[in-house]
Amino acid sequence: MIKLKNIQKKYVLSKQNSVIALNNVSLEIQQGEFVAIIGKSGSGKTTLLNTIACLDKQIKGEYFLDNILINKKKQKQLAKIRNKYFGFVFQNFNLLQKLTAYENIEVPLIYKKVPRRNRKKLIEEYAEKVGIKERLSHKPNELSGGQQQRIAIARALVTNPQIIIADEPTGALDEATGIQIMNILKELNKEGKTVIVVTHDIDIANQARRKITVSDGKIISDVKVGER
Amino acid sequence: MIYESIKMVFKVFKTNKLRTFLTMLGIIIGIFSITIIFAISTATQHSLTSQLSFLDDTSKIKVSITGSFDEETGTNIINIPSSEIFALEKDENIKKVDELVTYSYKEVDEMRQKEAEESSGMWWNSYQCQAITYSALDMSETSQLSLIEGRNFSQMDDINRLPFCVISTEIANKMLRKSNDVIGNTLKINNIDFEVIGVYSAKDTYYESVVYVLNSYAKYHFGQDIIPQQKYYQIEPISPDLKDTVTETVNNKLLEYLNSNEFFMEQDFSSYEDQLSSVFGIIELVFGGIAGLSILVGGIGIMNIMLVSVNERIKEIGIRMALGANSGNIKLQFLIEGIMLTILSGVIGMLIAMGVVYGVNQFISNSEFSESGFVLAINMVTTAKTIGFCGVIGIIFGIYPANKAAKLNPVDALRYE
Numbered sequence: 001m002i003k004l005k006n007i008q009k010k011y012v013l014s015k016q017n018s019v020i021a022l023n024n025v026s027l028e029i030q031q032g033e034f035v036a037i038i039g040k041s042g043s044g045k046t047t048l049l050n051t052i053a054c055l056d057k058q059i060k061g062e063y064f065l066d067n068i069l070i071n072k073k074k075q076k077q078l079a080k081i082r083n084k085y086f087g088f089v090f091q092n093f094n095l096l097q098k099l100t101a102y103e104n105i106e107v108p109l110i111y112k113k114v115p116r117r118n119r120k121k122l123i124e125e126y127a128e129k130v131g132i133k134e135r136l137s138h139k140p141n142e143l144s145g146g147q148q149q150r151i152a153i154a155r156a157l158v159t160n161p162q163i164i165i166a167d168e169p170t171g172a173l174d175e176a177t178g179i180q181i182m183n184i185l186k187e188l189n190k191e192g193k194t195v196i197v198v199t200h201d202i203d204i205a206n207q208a209r210r211k212i213t214v215s216d217g218k219i220i221s222d223v224k225v226g227e228r
Numbered sequence: 229m230i231y232e233s234i235k236m237v238f239k240v241f242k243t244n245k246l247r248t249f250l251t252m253l254g255i256i257i258g259i260f261s262i263t264i265i266f267a268i269s270t271a272t273q274h275s276l277t278s279q280l281s282f283l284d285d286t287s288k289i290k291v292s293i294t295g296s297f298d299e300e301t302g303t304n305i306i307n308i309p310s311s312e313i314f315a316l317e318k319d320e321n322i323k324k325v326d327e328l329v330t331y332s333y334k335e336v337d338e339m340r341q342k343e344a345e346e347s348s349g350m351w352w353n354s355y356q357c358q359a360i361t362y363s364a365l366d367m368s369e370t371s372q373l374s375l376i377e378g379r380n381f382s383q384m385d386d387i388n389r390l391p392f393c394v395i396s397t398e399i400a401n402k403m404l405r406k407s408n409d410v411i412g413n414t415l416k417i418n419n420i421d422f423e424v425i426g427v428y429s430a431k432d433t434y435y436e437s438v439v440y441v442l443n444s445y446a447k448y449h450f451g452q453d454i455i456p457q458q459k460y461y462q463i464e465p466i467s468p469d470l471k472d473t474v475t476e477t478v479n480n481k482l483l484e485y486l487n488s489n490e491f492f493m494e495q496d497f498s499s500y501e502d503q504l505s506s507v508f509g510i511i512e513l514v515f516g517g518i519a520g521l522s523i524l525v526g527g528i529g530i531m532n533i534m535l536v537s538v539n540e541r542i543k544e545i546g547i548r549m550a551l552g553a554n555s556g557n558i559k560l561q562f563l564i565e566g567i568m569l570t571i572l573s574g575v576i577g578m579l580i581a582m583g584v585v586y587g588v589n590q591f592i593s594n595s596e597f598s599e600s601g602f603v604l605a606i607n608m609v610t611t612a613k614t615i616g617f618c619g620v621i622g623i624i625f626g627i628y629p630a631n632k633a634a635k636l637n638p639v640d641a642l643r644y645e
């Protein structure tokens with residue numbers, strides 16, 4: 001479903017100085033996979049993830065998502081694709097601070113043009129699923145990190161996307177909470193969602209069924225772990 | 229989408245209450261000033277033109293004839309007979325001719341006056357005795373007069389040449405020193421008793437010292453003692469469009485008998501009205517321009533704060549883009565913010581102005597100026613236009629920051645801290 005071919009991303013800082021964040025990366029990810037991307041800081045994990053998530057349009061190479069050639073698309077279509085295919089979970093949650101939990105989960109539905117009367121049911125359904133239904137009227141700054149991340153996951157799920165993109169989802173959480181969040185992600189994978197997680201944590205990476213190691217913008221290893 | 233954007237804008241305003249208020253202040257003041265300026269200007273204009281229209285009945289042509297001064301008798305001789313001017317009524321374009329004659333009569337000496345006052349009421353020795361044909365004295369139409377007691381002349385009075393008079397409250401008050409009842413009392417003019425049938429009020433105007441009698445009576449009974457001093461005609465065309473043609477006709481008629489310096493055709497006030505409104509137009513333009521400038525400055529302030537707002541919310545923009553917002557959605561969000569800022573300011577400015585207008589009107593109606601007819605009013609059409617104008621200002625000054633926000637690259641926006 002995801003097919004990267006010779007993807008290159010270069011940040012030109014000045015004439016002499018440029019950073020190659022992704023160097024000729026080719027990669028295929030099938031539907032329903034649970035992939036962990038690991039590597040040193042600055043190796044290009046986030047850049048790779050953002051490329052997969054259609055957040056970055058200035059890339060070289062070819063990227064097919066569901067056989068659609070992504071890097072030829074206009075920003076308007078990219079926005080639609082992101083809304084349809086991807087759910088995002090970030091290290092620092094990236095909730096909108098002015099909005100309540102409920103309104104945060106509502107945002108992708110607004111851009112999907114789901115009618116207002118249909119939203120409530122969906123929002124409550126997914127809030128229930130991640131176990132924060134009682135906190136829906138709270139603002140993010142009234143919630144713990146774990147609760148905030150659950151809201152972020154509910155927000156990622158509410159449009160029922162096929163792929164969950166998580167950039168260090170446990171990075172800002174304590175171990176126990178991190179495990180809970182990972183369990184939610186694993187559960188989602190069991191339900192058929194493709195999950196791609198960037199992480200520093202080897203333990204977390206070991207929970208995935210495929211482990212991709214990135215170094216200096218290159219994929220240096222790609223291991224499939226057998227069923228446990 | 230628009231509903232959510234508006235909701236979001238209110239959240240933004242709520243988190244930056246003071247900043248939002250200060251940003252809006254410029255527009256609030258501008259709209260307030262414009263509204264007040266227009267209210268004052270239209271009120272002044274209205275009260276002036278309504279005062280003018282008391283004096284003015286623009287549909288009629290007005291001629292006053294003074295004639296030529298005769299050294300021997302010391303009086304004016306008017307060479308044109310009234311019948312000649314009444315003959316104009318036969319013209320197909322002319323509907324009606326009304327005549328008002330002011331008579332002068334020989335002054336009576338103090339002794340006779342005193343004698344008369346003691347014996348039979350009052351001797352009226354003013355020069356201001358105007359004789360009038362019945363039809364001319366439609367008081368409310370031609371002048372600032374309004375009948376407050378008794379009645380006006382009737383056609384029958386005119387036909388029967390009755391010695392009736394209509395007087396002002398001022399003259400009536402003098403008479404009341406002698407008797408309690410003015411109506412039915414008699415007033416002596418040139419040794420002739422006139423019965424008072426009506427009293428009008430004309431305080432502080434020329435008319436307060438005028439006694440009206442019927443022309444039909446005056447002509448036959450004043451005799452040699454009394455000489456027409458001035459004749460005043462109102463000639464009414466069949467339709468207002470014919471005014472110029474009729475003016476020409478009348479002018480030619482008069483020139484057959486008189487030199488042009490022996491009569492005077494009154495300019496009507498409609499030209500003054502035009503001048504007045506053009507003066508007010510200029511005043512409105514100047515002050516409106518200044519207030520408009522304040523709106524412009526306010527608009528720049530809004531643009532400034534919107535740019536700050538975009539910068540503060542780069543992260544938010546990134547998150548929204550990741551969640552599926554396209555640049556159109558982002559642009560709309562910030563445009564709505566700009567429009568809401570200006571329209572809200574406009575509405576607030578307008579409401580304050582309405583409050584002030586209400587207060588001032590209340591004050592005027594409770595004060596001695598209550599009769600001046602000066603009433604501030606806010607025109608709803610102007611209000612709607614002004615609010616619309618605010619919206620346009622919001623778009624003009626919101627579009628640049630909105631575009632700036634919409635152009636952000638989602639990855640860069642997400643990385644922004």
Ligand SMILES: Nc1ncnc2c1ncn2[C@@H]1O[C@H](COP(=O)(O)OP(=O)(O)OP(=O)(O)O)[C@@H](O)[C@H]1O
Pocket residue numbers: 011013019020021039040041042043044045046047048
């Ligand atoms: N906007 C940018 N401008 C210039 N260089 C950039 C930009 N974004 C990323 N880079 C560079 O690209 C490289 C890869 O960055 P990336 O964020 O993908 O690393 P990462 O593996 O996610 O690191 P971390 O684990 O610390 O999050 C880094 O060397 C970084 O400095």
Ligand SMILES: [Mg+2]
Pocket residue numbers: 045046047167
């Ligand atoms: Mg990273």
